[in-house]
Structures are given as C-alpha cells and as structure tokens.
Amino acid sequence: MTQRWGDEQDRQLRNLVRKNEINYQNLEPNYLFEVTQTYWPAFIGDGPQARNTANQRLRKKLRQLAEEFELNGGRLPGACESTAIIVPSSNSLLIILPFQKILTKKKQELVNQKETEV
Numbered sequence: 001m002t003q004r005w006g007d008e009q010d011r012q013l014r015n016l017v018r019k020n021e022i023n024y025q026n027l028e029p030n031y032l033f034e035v036t037q038t039y040w041p042a043f044i045g046d047g048p049q050a051r052n053t054a055n056q057r058l059r060k061k062l063r064q065l066a067e068e069f070e071l072n073g074g075r076l077p078g079a080c081e082s083t084a085i086i087v088p089s090s091n092s093l094l095i096i097l098p099f100q101k102i103l104t105k106k107k108q109e110l111v112n113q114k115e116t117e118v
Contacts, residue, residue, distance in 0.1 A: 003042050005057060012039065013061055024062045024069070032058045 016022040022035055032055040036044055044054045 005040075005043060005061075009040060009043070010061070014065065017062075017065055022062075024065050027059050027062060029055050032062075 013022070016039065017024045022039075023031070026032075029051075033051055036054045036058055043057070044050055
C-alpha cells in the first residue's frame with residue numbers, strides 16, 4: 001500500500017523547485033516518474049496503473065506551483081509562510097501578513113473575477 005501525500009511532501013517539493021533541482025515546467029511522463037522515483041519512491045503504488053497514478057499526482061502538484069508562481073509575479077510563496085514582517089514607521093506600525101494568506105485571497109479574487117466575466 002502506498003503512503004498518502006501530505007504537507008511534508010508539499011514542503012519538500014516546493015524546496016526542490018526553489019533550488020531548481022526539479023523543473024516544474026517539465027511535465028513529460030518519463031521525467032515525472034523519474035522525479036517520483038528519486039524523491040518519493042514510497043509514493044509509487046503497485047499494479048499496472050501505479051506509474052500513471054504517480055505521474056498524475058506530481059503533474060497536478062507542479063501545475064499548482066506553476067499557477068502560484070504566475071499569480072505572484074515570478075515568486076514561489078512558502079519560504080516564510082508562517083512569519084509576519086513588522087516594520088516600525090514614524091507613529092504607526094506596518095505589519096506585512098504571511099505571503100500564503102495573501103496568495104489565497106488574491107487567487108479567490110481572480111476566480112470571482114473570472115466567474116463574473118462569464
């Protein structure tokens with residue numbers, strides 16, 4: 001039985017893409033399977049559809065990262081998702097929220113905009 005893909009694997013994938021160890025734009029089946037074999041062999045099941053299932057999972061994850069990358073102007077969020085930046089300014093305090101929260105809101109705004117255009 002294969003393991004379930006979780007947050008730990010998502011973090012690992014993001015870090016590998018950030019370090020350019022994985023090309024998120026290469027969605028060729030042979031490349032996807034090679035990457036899965038290299039980094040997540042426990043996530044390849046048994047049987048005739050195992051390779052296809054592993055490829056589909058990684059393809060979906062890489063497409064999600066590509067979408068986030070595009071929405072954020074060439075930046076892949078996640079490096080400091082759990083941190084807020086506090087910048088003191090004259091008589092006020094500027095707090096920059098975690099980037100992932102901003103991404104989620106922006107993505108929802110884009111979805112809503114597309115729905116109203118249709």
